Amino acid sequence: MEEVKLLGFWVSPFSLRVEMALKLKGIEYEFIEAQRPIKKCPNIIKYNPIYKKVPVFLHNGNPIPESLVILEYIDENWKDGTSLLPKDPYQRAIARFWAKFIDEKCLPEILKLCYDSNYEVKVKAIGELQELLKLLENEMMKDNNKIFFGGENKVGYMEIVSILITYWLGVMQEALGVDILNKKEFPNICGWADKVISFSFMKENLPPREKLLAIYKEYAQPLVPPNNELSHTHK
Amino acid sequence: MEEVKLLGFWVSPFSLRVEMALKLKGIEYEFIEAQRPIKKCPNIIKYNPIYKKVPVFLHNGNPIPESLVILEYIDENWKDGTSLLPKDPYQRAIARFWAKFIDEKCLPEILKLCYDSNYEVKVKAIGELQELLKLLENEMMKDNNKIFFGGENKVGYMEIVSILITYWLGVMQEALGVDILNKKEFPNICGWADKVISFSFMKENLPPREKLLAIYKEYAQPLVPPNNELSHTHK
Numbered sequence: 488m489e490e491v492k493l494l495g496f497w498v499s500p501f502s503l504r505v506e507m508a509l510k511l512k513g514i515e516y517e518f519i520e521a522q523r524p525i526k527k528c529p530n531i532i533k534y535n536p537i538y539k540k541v542p543v544f545l546h547n548g549n550p551i552p553e554s555l556v557i558l559e560y561i562d563e564n565w566k567d568g569t570s571l572l573p574k575d576p577y578q579r580a581i582a583r584f585w586a587k588f589i590d591e592k593c594l595p596e597i598l599k600l601c602y603d604s605n606y607e608v609k610v611k612a613i614g615e616l617q618e619l620l621k622l623l624e625n626e627m628m629k630d631n632n633k634i635f636f637g638g639e640n641k642v643g644y645m646e647i648v649s650i651l652i653t654y655w656l657g658v659m660q661e662a663l664g665v666d667i668l669n670k671k672e673f674p675n676i677c678g679w680a681d682k683v684i685s686f687s688f689m690k691e692n693l694p695p696r697e698k699l700l701a702i703y704k705e706y707a708q709p710l711v712p713p714n715n716e717l718s719h720t721h722k
Numbered sequence: 723m724e725e726v727k728l729l730g731f732w733v734s735p736f737s738l739r740v741e742m743a744l745k746l747k748g749i750e751y752e753f754i755e756a757q758r759p760i761k762k763c764p765n766i767i768k769y770n771p772i773y774k775k776v777p778v779f780l781h782n783g784n785p786i787p788e789s790l791v792i793l794e795y796i797d798e799n800w801k802d803g804t805s806l807l808p809k810d811p812y813q814r815a816i817a818r819f820w821a822k823f824i825d826e827k828c829l830p831e832i833l834k835l836c837y838d839s840n841y842e843v844k845v846k847a848i849g850e851l852q853e854l855l856k857l858l859e860n861e862m863m864k865d866n867n868k869i870f871f872g873g874e875n876k877v878g879y880m881e882i883v884s885i886l887i888t889y890w891l892g893v894m895q896e897a898l899g900v901d902i903l904n905k906k907e908f909p910n911i912c913g914w915a916d917k918v919i920s921f922s923f924m925k926e927n928l929p930p931r932e933k934l935l936a937i938y939k940e941y942a943q944p945l946v947p948p949n950n951e952l953s954h955t956h957k
Contacts, residue, residue: 537823537857551815553822560815580786580795587788588772591826622772 491516492545494530496523497694498702500651501554502542507647507692508561511569555586558644571644585626586648593619593652600667601659601707609710613667620673623652627675635679642688653680654693662703663710726751727780729765731758732929733937735886736789737777742882742927743796746804790821793879806879820861821883828854828887835902836894836942844945851902855911858887862910877923888915889928897938898945 493509493516495502509516522528526539534543534550543550544557546564551557562571572579596619599612627635635645646653652668657680660667670677683689728744728751730737744751757763761774769778769785778785779792781799786792797806807814831854834847881888887903892915895902905912918924 546812549812551812551819553819556815556818556822559818560811563814564811576795576799577781577784577786579798580791583791583794584786584788587791 490545490547492519493517494519494521494534494541494543494545496521496525496541498699499541500655501540503650503692503694504554504647505542505544505557505561507642507650507688508558508571510692511571511642511647511688512561512565513568514561514565555583555590555648558648562644569643571647573643582645582648585623585645588619588623589648589651597651597656597659600663600665601703604708606711606713609708613665616667617672620652620668620676624673624675627679642683642686646683646686646689649683650693652676653683654689655699658696658699659703659707662700662707665710725780725782727754728752729754729756729769729776729778729780731756731760731776733934734776735890736775738885738927738929739789739882740777740779740792740796742877742885742923743793743806745927746806746877746882746923747796747800748803749796749800790818790825790883793883797879804878806882808878817879817883820858820880823854823858824883824886832886832891832894835898835900836938839943841946841948844943848900848902852907855887855903855908859908859910862914877918877921881918881921881924884918885928887911888918889924890934893931893934894938894942897935897942900945 491509491514493502493505495505495518497503497520506516506518519530521531521541525531525541531539531541531543534545535541535552538552540552542554542557543552544560545551546560551560558571572582593616596612596616599608600616603609603612653676656668668676668680684693726744726749728737728740730740730753732738732755741751741753754765756766756776760766760776766774766776766778769780770787773787775787777789777792778787779795780786781795786795793806807817828851831847831851834843835851838844838847888911891903903911903915919928
């Protein structure tokens with residue numbers, strides 16, 4: 488018998504990426520909620536000592552951290568059934584390129600936006616994120632490569648990788664009262680996000696919006712100008 | 723006829739990763755040296771508008787940026803002959819994990835060490851890099867997963883990905899007069915680096931050390947304490 492476990496946290500889009508991949512492939516697994524604070528969870532320290540983060544995938548006791556690495560592993564190890572990545576090598580490369588872009592470029596700005604307590608850092612992160620989203624918007628406008636939906640009208644690698652942008656970001660910006668990703672400036676990303684979220688697979692697996700929003704309202708650092716700015720405004 | 727081109731720069735270890743992959747696979751290619759400054763090279767702007775960096779791989783006119791994405795593409799598209807990544811899915815995952823670690827964690831610190839002009843930023847980067855290298859050193863000490871040499875005594879994915887650490891870093895630290903990666907503190911990494919560099923494939927393909935050193939001596943920002951520190955020392 489194979490032992491498939493996921494050490495995760497329901498608030499994490501990276502943890503959900505892995506759950507979605509397992510569900511798309513029809514792989515049974517046990518979900519283990521990491522103890523908080525996650526950096527101090529004994530299982531996390533044991534299985535992901537380098538990053539001390541969720542998700543950690545455990546296959547027959549062998550740990551794999553990092554959601555994008557896990558998705559590749561799942562796709563390679565269970566070759567039968569739905570393929571997560573597109574089949575064509577060039578489409579696969581382009582999908583990997585954009586996944587890296589989301590995690591390496593967009594994510595650090597999103598983290599600053601949410602958790603940094605410095606007002607100026609947050610404002611700068613908003614600007615950076617808007618610039619990055621413009622690059623994605625332009626790519627989606629042409630979408631020569633049909634990376635979104637892999638040219639097919641179904642949920643695949645890009646759709647599950649992108650939940651950070653297509654679902655979480657909207658919740659975060661509502662929690663913080665900021666307007667970054669909107670239909671006027673980003674019609675293609677928003678149109679795609681609407682389409683992704685309307686899939687029954689997504690509806691069944693995304694956490695309820697209100698529940699997620701409540702968490703971000705509680706834990707995100709609010710965007711408040713520094714005191715001197717406030718007093719200046721009040722004069 | 724297939725058209726295989728690489729838009730690169732001989733000083734870049736990321737560009738050389740791709741050349742090494744092509745050579746290990748026995749794929750003929752045309753190397754096109756990017757014009758400098760690279761961010762203004764018309765070919766770079768055309769084919770890698772998101773990052774404006776080398777390398778860019780061009781296969782039958784289709785561009786792929788990002789060296790790790792290119793290596794995956796080359797390994798998938800030319801399946802015959804030497805495989806770059808290990809064959810076992812778990813070993814592949816671990817190799818990808820450490821490749822990501824080198825590029826996402828070590829590289830930003832190495833860039834600060836080399837090109838940031840602020841003394842404190844550079845000193846902090848040295849400390850961060852030492853902590854990161856300790857994590858790699860510990861992993862190599864156990865090497866349960868046999869990721870290094872993929873359990874085989876030959877050059878593969880991890881060896882070509884790691885040239886940033888096993889070759890470039892030594893050159894950079896000599897150019898800057900700093901001592902980060904040394905045999906006393908990092909016997910496993912240094913031992914592995916010595917072994918990697920002793921392969922004839924590496925000797926034939928790495929740029930001559932003196933030539934690389936001269937470039938870094940010219941372009942790296944020296945590590946000089948701020949004026950007040952200097953004057954304090956001279957008192």
